[in-house]
Amino acid sequence: MTQEPAPQTPAQPSAAALQDHLVVTHHTLTVGGAELRYTATAGTLVLREERHKDGVWEGDKPKATVFVVAYSKDGADPGRRPVTFAFNGGPGSSSVWLHLGALGPKRVLMDELGHPTPPPYRLIDNAHTLLDVTDLVFIDPVSTGYSRAAPGEKPADFHAFNEDIASVGDVIRLYTSRYGRWSSPKFLIGESYGTTRAAGLAGYLQERHGMYLSGLMLVSSVLDFQTLLFEAGNDLPYSLFLPAYTATAWYHSRLPEALQRRPLREVLREVEAFALGEYALALLQGANLEAERRAEVARTLARYTGLSEAYVERCDLRLEIGRFTKELLRDAGRTVGRLDSRFTGFDRDAAGERPLYDPSYATIQGPYTATLNDYVRRELGFASDLPYEILTNLYETWSYKAFENRFVSVSDTLRKAMSINPHLKVHVASGVFDLATPYFATAYTLSHLGLAPELRGNLSTSTYEAGHMMYVHEASLAKLKGELGRFILTSQAT
Missing domain, CATH: 3.40.50.1820 (Alpha/Beta hydrolase fold, catalytic domain)
Known part of the structure; x- marks a missing residue:
């Protein structure tokens, strides 16, 4: 030079x-x-x-x-x-x-x-x-x-x-x-x-x-x-974020075994169809969603996200990003990244609702x-x-x-x-x-x-x-x- x-x-x-x-x-x-x-x-x-x-x-x-x-x-x-x-x-x-x-x-x-x-x-x-x-x-x-x-x-x-x-x-x-x-x-x-x-x-x-x-x-x-802003009355992001949640749970081995052993791309195609189909329709119905159908959607969301049905229900079937990144690995005392969910971080404790920082940016x-x-x-x-x-x-x-x-x-x-x-x-x-x-x-x-x-x-x-x-x-x-x-x-x- x-x-x-x-x-x-x-x-x-x-x-x-x-x-x-x-x-x-x-x-x-x-x-x-x-x-x-x-x-x-x-x-x-x-x-x-x-x-x-x-x-x-x-x-x-x-x-x-x-x-x-x-x-x-x-x-x-x-x-x-x-x-x-x-x-x-x-x-x-x-x-x-x-x-x-x-x-x-x-x-x-x-x-x-x-x-x-x-x-x-x-x-x-x-x-x-x-x-x-x-x-x-x-x-x-x-x-x-x-x-x-x-x-x-x-x-x-x-x-x-x-x-x-x-x-x-x-x-x-x-x-x-x-x-x-x-x-x-x-x-x-x-x-x-x-x-x-x-x-x-x-x-x-x-x-x-x-x-x-x-x-x-x-x-x-x-x-x-x-497509990105989790605002009251805007249900679109909940459907559009779901496949990325699934990919994250798959990466951290949090999906049920039947999904975990399948190739990621194959799983994502299935989740994408659900996200713009049954899930989007359920969100559009709001409080008019029948109890039986709501329970079925909650079970499917839990299966595709690695979260518990009870947590999905408490979130009203709507998983905001900060809640997901805190909840997925809560039992291990870890959080997942926003910019790159392959990366994990540590918070002061595991009781909070959202991560204190983005470990993927800190990296x-x-x-x-x-x-x-x-x-x-x-x-x-x-x-x-x-x-x-x-x-x-x-x-x-x-x-x-x-x-x-x-x-x-x-x-x-x-x-x-x-x-x-x-x-x-x-x-x-x-x-x-x-x-x-x-x-x-x-x-x-x-x-x-x-x-x-x-x-x-x-x-x-x-x-x-x-x-x-x-x-x-x-x-x-x-x-x-x-x-x-x-x-x-x-x-x-x-």
Whole structure:
């Protein structure tokens, strides 16, 4: 590796003096037995406000500095080489998870199941990087990573559904223009709330900037919040979470023996039919459900979840996620993870209603935080005295004013984008042990997009025997690389 210049910490200028601060380094990596030479560009881009005053356009006022890490293959024709813009979700998450877990040229060293090594942690070359098929640009939205609102600007002005899409979209437009990528096949990849953002961006980039994309890759998707929010009067999530509960109970050997010895996929097909059939019908009937039928549904739910019939009855046949993750292994004094239910944790005691923390997030927080902070300084040559905000609690105050009095949904935005651009392809990746964005909720959403029949072939899916960040599981990471690599190669214009 050669590096230019040495790591440096930029001064904190006034808003008027803000300038881009980018560091370029050169690297090599072996992928599929072949040497890949690439250039990394890391640092902050200044987003400037577009204003019209007295009929004159003013575009010099800084509104934010946005941290990006871009990787480009040396010697490739930028006019033909695909470029993929990547981000995570939260809202309030940096792009570290996709960056150092799945797509980038380096990844966090974990064991094959996704457990970390003891601290201190380290990175290894990522043999499953997507850099062999596409250039990569990782974007940290404002108030995540090293991205910040400019002095004098209000950070909260960026912490809203539409404003977030606009700022991330403007970074994509700015990078595309400066680096000559308008004629490149362009892709977006988002994870979790990042899939909500990606669908919104597909519409925003088309309508605001005339930028038509070749494809979207949605990892652990949420396009319609009604499928996930356990709110009074909304029975949909109870049906859509059930197959993930079954997968979790199967993994921890809590199902009856007759189910436990069958292949997981076979069991899930049976549970899916029950979830959208007898179970959904029972929930729709509410208090009108006959006692005999209610008892039968409770027995079946207990059989498919590993919970007792009495507990299912006490929950009124409605198993909210926090209750399930606390109850399944209560007798063993353990809880199961939300992001990845393969992982277990310990609470102060076993008497509570919900877990005190998510053990699957605790597993990855330390390794990804430490390695990112070391990597950007040691190998990418960028340094800042600001804390790198890995995952903030912005989701607690995020503004969805555009969806006042209704559930947040970008399903129709995606449908419209695919209708306007019928060449737009979409691939959706889901983990069966994901209790944050369950795979069956995603399948339900995709089947209700309202796409024209001739466009339905533009959708493809893949599932993994892992969780929300399925790539922490090494076998799933290898499969994900294969699926996404093929998707990019087959979604380009010939």
